[in-house]
Amino acid sequence: MLFETCAACHGGSGVGVPDGSVPAIAGQHFRVIVRELVDFSNKERWDPRMQHFSDERHLSGAQDIADLAAYISRLPPARSADQGNDEHVQRGAEVYARLCTRCHGPRAEGDNRRGFPRLAGQHREYLLSQMQYAVQDQRPNFSPQHVHLLQRLQAEDLPDLAQYLARLGP
Ligand code: HEC
Ligand code: HEC
The missing domain is CATH 1.10.760.10 (Cytochrome c-like domain)
Structure with missing residues (x-):
């Protein structure tokens, strides 16, 4: 297989x-x-x-x-085993609700038809590294608009977002 x-x-x-x-x-x-x-x-x-x-x-x-x-x-999605700490989850949730829901969805479930990835339950360090690659132009398939959106955030927003997203259940 x-x-x-x-x-x-x-x-x-x-x-x-x-x-x-x-x-x-x-x-x-x-x-x-x-x-x-x-x-x-x-x-x-x-x-x-x-x-x-x-x-x-x-x-x-x-x-x-x-x-x-x-x-x-079709494999069932899971929640990351790396849950981090509680500290900045609320801040991450606020940034997410303001800037990300319109594409990635209110529960970060993504959208197959529109090709938006599921982010809920993904590992924190992976999410963080992908957002950093985007900001540093190291992931060419990110659209320029997406890169700009992430570049406009404050430095601490990226780890806060990753922390929040990793905790969301499927
Ligand atoms: C206009 C729609 C749109 C908005 C708004 C948007 N995204 Fe995305 N996002 C996408 C698309 C489409 C991709 C897939 C890009 C690719 O593969 O090149 C993506 C990819 C990602 C990825 C990589 C996922 C992976 O599995 O590698 C992360 C992380 C991400 N977005 C986070 C965010 C965050 C955080 C916000 C809000 C600050 C946000 N996005 C706002 C459309 C959007
Ligand atoms: C040697 C280890 C390895 C093997 C084998 C491997 N992958 Fe990966 N895969 C990775 C790593 C590491 C990443 C993250 C890469 C990055 O940071 O951009 C990844 C990323 C991905 C992604 C993108 C996830 C996202 O959220 O955007 C998909 C989809 C994927 N792999 C599917 C597959 C499939 C299908 C196969 C089998 C044909 C496969 N992988 C084999 C290590 C592997």
């Missing part, structure tokens, strides 16, 4: 690693998974491990990608 390769890092249930070195992918939306896999293989998103495992020697084409995305999107 194709997913066995992925499970070596993302885990058999797709929940990744709590320290954020590997993201949770279980229950991520079909369109988001397809897009990320295509973007890794086209170097629109940089990570040596994912670029290696999404290249044409590992995934032979659109059918493999669609099959994998269908399988992963």
